[in-house]
Amino acid sequence: MIKNLRNLKVKNIKLNAVIIKDFNEDEIKPLINFASEIGATMRFIEKMDFLKDNLKYASLDEIRKKLILENFISGEKAPPKNSAAVYHEQVSGKGKVGFIMPVSKPFCSSCNRIRLSSGGEIKLCLFAKKTLNLREMIRQGKGKDEIKEILIKTAASKLKVPENYSQSESMSAIGG
Numbered sequence: 001m002i003k004n005l006r007n008l009k010v011k012n013i014k015l016n017a018v019i020i021k022d023f024n025e026d027e028i029k030p031l032i033n034f035a036s037e038i039g040a041t042m043r044f045i046e047k048m049d050f051l052k053d054n055l056k057y058a059s060l061d062e063i064r065k066k067l068i069l070e071n072f073i074s075g076e077k078a079p080p081k082n083s084a085a086v087y088h089e090q091v092s093g094k095g096k097v098g099f100i101m102p103v104s105k106p107f108c109s110s111c112n113r114i115r116l117s118s119g120g121e122i123k124l125c126l127f128a129k130k131t132l133n134l135r136e137m138i139r140q141g142k143g144k145d146e147i148k149e150i151l152i153k154t155a156a157s158k159l160k161v162p163e164n165y166s167q168s169e170s171m172s173a174i175g176g
């Protein structure tokens with residue numbers, strides 16, 4: 001995969017990595033260097049406690065502050081509008097580095113994301129228990145305008161913070 005990424009001529013790609021304590025924290029700098037080398041943006045994602053697995057949480061806010069102190073990355077850049085990530089630049093290279101920190105720096109109040117699963121279900125939040133079944137609506141023969149109205153009403157009911165941070169489905173099933 002590394003070889004394929006090096007050969008890839010596509011611009012503006014983002015590489016995402018979830019950081020697990022005592023597992024891949026030592027890969028952070030090499031990943032930033034690699035992304036910089038191929039002209040990609042490296043983004044690190046904080047582990048969320050889905051399905052109560054045994055993988056250990058690592059605070060990305062602490063990690064990025066350490067990288068700033070070490071002068072490996074710059075201070076925080078002004079975030080793009082509605083961005084889930086906080087961006088920095090690699091000091092010794094041309095890499096751009098993003099941190100997505102739903103636990104140590106939650107961004108729920110500005111979250112405007114909704115998800116559509118492969119089964120046609122719309123979820124307003126990774127932790128939402130209720131879904132809207134788009135596939136069923138299409139199968140029932142609802143028209144575009146009717147579906148659009150339902151979608152707008154549903155999106156408007158998105159909560160500013162989840163009711164609780166528990167989920168019985170895996171992240172991959174939700175499309176997170």
Ligand code: SF4
Pocket residue numbers: 102107108109111112113124125126127160161162
């Ligand atoms: S509102 Fe839900 S999907 Fe959005 S950031 Fe918060 S937990 Fe994640």
